[in-house]
Amino acid sequence: MSILDRYVWKELGPPLAIGVSVFTFFLFIDRIYQLTNLVITKNVPVHLVLSLLGFMLPPFLTLTLPLSLLVAVLLVGGRLAGDFEVTAIRAAGISPLRLFRPFVILGVLVTALIMVLTTFLNPLAIGAFQQQLFKILQTRAITGIQERTFSGAFGQIVMYIEEIAPSQLALRGVLVSDEREPQKSRIILAREGRLLSDEAQRRLTLRFIDGSINETEVGDPRRFRHTSFSLYDMNLPLDSPLASATKDDKPERQLSMRALLTTAQDLKRQGQIVTPYYVEYQKRFALPVAALVFTLVGFPLGIRTQRGGRAVALTSSFLIVFTYYIVFNSLEGLALGRRLPVFFAIWLPNLVFGLLGLWLIRATTVGVSVAWMDFVWRLWALVPRWRTGRVARRAVWAHVPWRWRLPRLRSSTFIIDRYLVRQFLLFIGLGVLIGAVIFVVVDLLQTLDRFLRIKPPLWLILQHFAFNMPGEIYKGLPLIVLISTMFLFLTLTRQRELDAMKAAGISLYRASLPIFLTALVISVLAVLFQEIALPELSARAEEVDRVKIRGMPPKHLARQNQIWYRSADTRFIRVTLMDPVEKSMEGLQALDIDRDWKLVDRLDAKRASWTPEGWQVTDGILRHIDSANRVRSDAFDKRLMALPEHINDFIEVQRPIDTLSFLELRAVVQKLRESGHQVSKYVVQLYSRLSFPLVHVIMVLVGIPFALASPRSGGRAMGIGMAIAIAVSYWMVHSVSLALAQADLLPPTLAAWTANVIFAGLGTALYLSART
Numbered sequence: 001m002s003i004l005d006r007y008v009w010k011e012l013g014p015p016l017a018i019g020v021s022v023f024t025f026f027l028f029i030d031r032i033y034q035l036t037n038l039v040i041t042k043n044v045p046v047h048l049v050l051s052l053l054g055f056m057l058p059p060f061l062t063l064t065l066p067l068s069l070l071v072a073v074l075l076v077g078g079r080l081a082g083d084f085e086v087t088a089i090r091a092a093g094i095s096p097l098r099l100f101r102p103f104v105i106l107g108v109l110v111t112a113l114i115m116v117l118t119t120f121l122n123p124l125a126i127g128a129f130q131q132q133l134f135k136i137l138q139t140r141a142i143t144g145i146q147e148r149t150f151s152g153a154f155g156q157i158v159m160y161i162e163e164i165a166p167s168q169l170a171l172r173g174v175l176v177s178d179e180r181e182p183q184k185s186r187i188i189l190a191r192e193g194r195l196l197s198d199e200a201q202r203r204l205t206l207r208f209i210d211g212s213i214n215e216t217e218v219g220d221p222r223r224f225r226h227t228s229f230s231l232y233d234m235n236l237p238l239d240s241p242l243a244s245a246t247k248d249d250k251p252e253r254q255l256s257m258r259a260l261l262t263t264a265q266d267l268k269r270q271g272q273i274v275t276p277y278y279v280e281y282q283k284r285f286a287l288p289v290a291a292l293v294f295t296l297v298g299f300p301l302g303i304r305t306q307r308g309g310r311a312v313a314l315t316s317s318f319l320i321v322f323t324y325y326i327v328f329n330s331l332e333g334l335a336l337g338r339r340l341p342v343f344f345a346i347w348l349p350n351l352v353f354g355l356l357g358l359w360l361i362r363a364t365t366v367g368v369s370v371a372w373m374d375f376v377w378r379l380w381a382l383v384p385r386w387r388t389g390r391v392a393r394r395a396v397w398a399h400v401p402w403r404w405r406l407p408r409l410r411s412s413t414f415i416i417d418r419y420l421v422r423q424f425l426l427f428i429g430l431g432v433l434i435g436a437v438i439f440v441v442v443d444l445l446q447t448l449d450r451f452l453r454i455k456p457p458l459w460l461i462l463q464h465f466a467f468n469m470p471g472e473i474y475k476g477l478p479l480i481v482l483i484s485t486m487f488l489f490l491t492l493t494r495q496r497e498l499d500a501m502k503a504a505g506i507s508l509y510r511a512s513l514p515i516f517l518t519a520l521v522i523s524v525l526a527v528l529f530q531e532i533a534l535p536e537l538s539a540r541a542e543e544v545d546r547v548k549i550r551g552m553p554p555k556h557l558a559r560q561n562q563i564w565y566r567s568a569d570t571r572f573i574r575v576t577l578m579d580p581v582e583k584s585m586e587g588l589q590a591l592d593i594d595r596d597w598k599l600v601d602r603l604d605a606k607r608a609s610w611t612p613e614g615w616q617v618t619d620g621i622l623r624h625i626d627s628a629n630r631v632r633s634d635a636f637d638k639r640l641m642a643l644p645e646h647i648n649d650f651i652e653v654q655r656p657i658d659t660l661s662f663l664e665l666r667a668v669v670q671k672l673r674e675s676g677h678q679v680s681k682y683v684v685q686l687y688s689r690l691s692f693p694l695v696h697v698i699m700v701l702v703g704i705p706f707a708l709a710s711p712r713s714g715g716r717a718m719g720i721g722m723a724i725a726i727a728v729s730y731w732m733v734h735s736v737s738l739a740l741a742q743a744d745l746l747p748p749t750l751a752a753w754t755a756n757v758i759f760a761g762l763g764t765a766l767y768l769s770a771r772t
Contacts (some may be wrong), residue, residue, distance in 0.1 A: 008102035011076045016106075019068030020061070025724055026438055026476075027060045028053075048132060055129035058121045062114055062287065067441075069110050070294040071317045073103055077302020086303050096365050100299055107295030114288035119257055122284075127254040150564045154236045156180045158564055159206075160572070161193075162597075170194060173597050174208060175572065176234070177564070185216045185589065185604075188232070191597050196233075208232040211597065212629075216604055222621055226599070228629050252280045275342065279335050282346040289350050290324065296357025300364040318437040324349055325444065416501065417514040420488070424515055427484035428522075432473055435480060439472045440465060456549045464549065467541035471534060474526065478695045478730075481519060483723045485703035488515070493708060508772040512704055519700040526693040531662060570594065573643070583610040588617065590643070599625050614642045662689045684741045687752035695730070698756055701763035702726055705770045730755055 031053075080086050080099070089099055151159045157180070162173025171193035178186040190211025197204050213227045255263060255277075264277035301316055328349045335345035443465070451461060473480075492498040492511075501511050563575040576587025588608045592601040605620030621635040669682045706722050734755035741751030 004099070005102040005105075008076065008099070009106065011079070012072050012102070012106055015072040015075045016068050019071045020064050021724055023064040023067055023438070024057075024060050025728065026442065027064070028056070031056070052129065052132050055125045055132060058117050058125040062117050062122060065110055065114055066287075066291040066294055067317065067321050069107065069291050070298045070320060073107075073295055073298035074302040074317055077103075077299055081303045096303060097361070099303075100361065103295055103299050104292075107292040110291045111288045114291055115285065118284040118287055123254055123256050130254065150566075157236065160564070160566070174206075174211070175591075175597075176206070176208075177574065178234075180237075183217060185587075187214045187589075187591070188212070188234070189214070189591075189593060189597050189599055190232075204236045206234045206236055208234070212599055214599060214602065222633075222635065224604075224621075224623060224631065224633070226625060226629065226631055252277050255280075257281070257284070275336055275338055278342045279332060279346065282342055283332070286328075286346045286350055290328075290353075293350050293353045293357060294320065294324075296354055297360065298357075300357070300360035303364060318441055320353075322437075322441055322444070324353060325441075327352070414514075416506065416511070420511065421514050421518050423491070424484060424488050424518055427487050428480055431480035431484055432477075435473055435476050436469055439469055443468070451549075454549060460544060460548055463544045464541070467537050467544055470529075470537055471541070474529060474534065477522070477526065478699050479723065479727045481522065481696045482699035482703045482727060485515065485519075485700045486707040486723050489704055489707035502772075508704075508708075508770060512700075515700055515704070516697065519697045523693045523696045526696065530689060530693060535664075570600075584608065588620075601625075608641075611640075614640055617641050662686065665689070683748045684738050684751060687748045688738065691752040691756050694756060698760050698763060699726075701767055702759055705763065705766035708770050709766075726759075730759055733758060 086096060086099070089096070149160070151161075156178070158177040160175040161171050164171055172191070174188070174190045174193040176188040178188070188208060188211060190208035192209040194207040194209070195204065196207055208229070208231070210230055211232065212229065213225075213232070215225045215227075217223050252260060252263070260277050260281045264274040264281075267274045267277070297320060298317070328346075331340065331345040331348055334340040335342045447464075489498070492501075498508070498511065502508070565573045570593050572591040572593075574587075574589040574591075575585045577585065584607060586607050588603070588605040590601075590603040591599060594600050602623045602625075603617075603620060604623075605617045607618045609616045609618075616638065617636075617640070618638045620639065621633055623634075624632045626632070665682065665686050669686055703723070703726070706726065737751040737754035741748045
């Protein structure tokens with residue numbers, strides 16, 4: 001291996017490793033809290049959760065490796081061009097094609113690695129993930145049931161258990177409301193119950209003993225059916241414990257290469273659709289080749305980006321990947337719709353981008369005109385012209401009389417402070433821009449299939465990104481602030497600016513003061529954003545995604561049929577829909593039971609309105625079931641009834657947490673606690689609203705000493721690596737603390753502030769020990 005190859009490989013290694021780490025970390029960050037919560041709150045064994053995390057890694061690497069390789073190629077190519085090493089190689093009589101050899105070798109190696117993932121490891125990982133997920137769901141479902149608490153762990157099935165045996169399998173006093181059919185109210189009461197699991201069929205069954213089934217139609221409550229039984233089984237649906245995980249609607253992804261072809265041939269003989277299997281087969285070879293294609297496109301672009309540096313490299317990377325995957329998924333949709341041949345549709349993006357890369361390489365090495373690219377450089381050239389004009393304006397200002405310049409002199413008192421704040425905000429702005437692009441790329445990779453199936457208008461897709469992006473940037477802003485802090489002080493250290501400040505009598509504490517004040521302002525703005533803008537944006541995002549794009553009802557309406565209260569030991573109340581403006585509710589049901597959990601009385605009313613005298617119930621029917629299971633009905637059009645609940649006890653208890661402000665969430669917690677619901681996670685979220693915004697100041701406090709302690713030779717790559725390690729540590733501590741609070745092992749207030757206190761103490765100790 002020649003010196004040139006080793007040199008290029010040495011340059012490509014760090015950005016490739018950092019890129020894989022950063023992009024994979026962003027994919028994992030949303031799952032950290034759910035995974036730790038499974039271990040602590042749901043008592044899921046640690047090895048099951050860790051193995052689940054390992055099964056996620058191969059599919060993630062399939063996405064992050066090509067993007068990271070492209071970023072590395074553009075960064076290294078731009079640095080070689082910016083340091084005039086490409087020019088030196090040309091002057092030595094060496095063609096840039098010789099420089100391209102280590103790039104293409106690395107591209108081939110990454111392509112081979114991704115092909116191993118797509119053809120062998122990914123099917124095994126996805127299949128094992130589904131199997132492991134069932135084990136976790138089974139454990140979570142069994143341990144998630146709590147005594148005398150309404151549980152929604154089974155989707156649209158609400159369960160209430162009076163007493164649970166220590167084995168978690170025997171139940172006493174069971175009430176189950178099956179809400180899977182919106183037009184039917186189906187309530188099951190039983191004296192005892194058993195939980196049975198079948199791992200082979202991935203099925204969890206609830207067995208009722210000595211009970212009854214009561215069914216009515218929502219539109220016509222007069223139609224009623226009461227059935228007694230001694231034994232009855234119900235299969236329980238298991239929802240994913242991961243917030244971002246969805247049901248795998250592509251079972252072919254779990255099949256091996258041979259099983260794909262065998263299944264496709266069997267289905268073809270049966271006359272069924274086999275296109276998805278052939279599409280999946282071709283994708284497992286086409287997606288790895290994307291890494292080599294990105295190398296072909298990135299190398300000629302990289303060695304021409306001597307102006308713009310990292311910003312141009314990152315922007316170019318995201319634009320190339322964004323365009324490639326849009327074209328790829330669009331053609332995949334055409335192939336699945338059998339409007340294009342499978343082989344042609346799947347391989348066409350690689351062919352087009354590969355030819356484009358070859359043309360760019362020829363244009364770079366042979367000298368084909370690429371004058372159309374000069375437009376980009378002309379736009380970039382406006383920046384130094386603007387700065388030159390600013391210097392000229394300062395020169396003109398110097399000739400203005402002193403008394404006219406007095407306000408200007410006063411405003412220039414804090415020149416160094418303004419310089420530091422300006423550089424800090426510049427890094428934050430660049431970080432926000434990169435975070436926004438990463439969000440768009442990752443979100444598009446996850447949602448493009450759905451967009452292609454549903455085909456929503458373009459303005460709805462734009463609204464989807466516009467309403468979801470601010471919340472995601474808000475979640476990642478602490479990491480952006482941390483990286484910006486480390487970049488700023490690494491730059492000040494490498495360029496000896498911090499040493500010059502110390503020589504002028506400015507200590508480290510005074511130099512970092514404007515950064516702390518800026519972080520404090522960011523924290524205050526984060527609090528305002530969290531309380532004023534974020535709830536509305538979350539509500540609008542939910543409306544766009546669920547209602548306008550998917551055609552589903554809003555969450556707060558879809559869950560209205562799960563408002564349950566136990567007002568007494570023998571009385572349960574359910575409400576279908578609330579109207580807080582009219583102070584009325586629709587679909588009122590009240591159940592009275594005896595000590596053996598047999599239904600005694602049931603009230604079904606179409607509507608109930610709140611009045612100062614009590615509840616005005618209209619279009620209802622009151623049923624009494626005797627010991628012989630005979631039903632006696634008393635229908636009425638309007639009746640004034642005295643129920644112990646007030647209208648305010650039902651209002652706003654079903655709104656999603658992320659659409660509530662701090663004050664609204666506090667009121668909801670109080671209502672849920674009084675109605676018999678589990679409120680641990682709500683209380684933890686409540687106190688987290690107070691602690692999370694302050695993390696920006698803590699990230700600055702931690703970032704400064706780590707930046708000063710890092711070696712000068714490491715540069716920004718070392719800064720990014722250390723920032724990721726600090727961020728992962730913080731989120732792990734924060735997630736574990738919140739999970740402990742949900743398990744009632746830690747007070748919610750202490751849990752919400754644990755990570756802040758620990759890292760604030762660590763940062764303060766390191767900051768005070770740094771050389772000032």
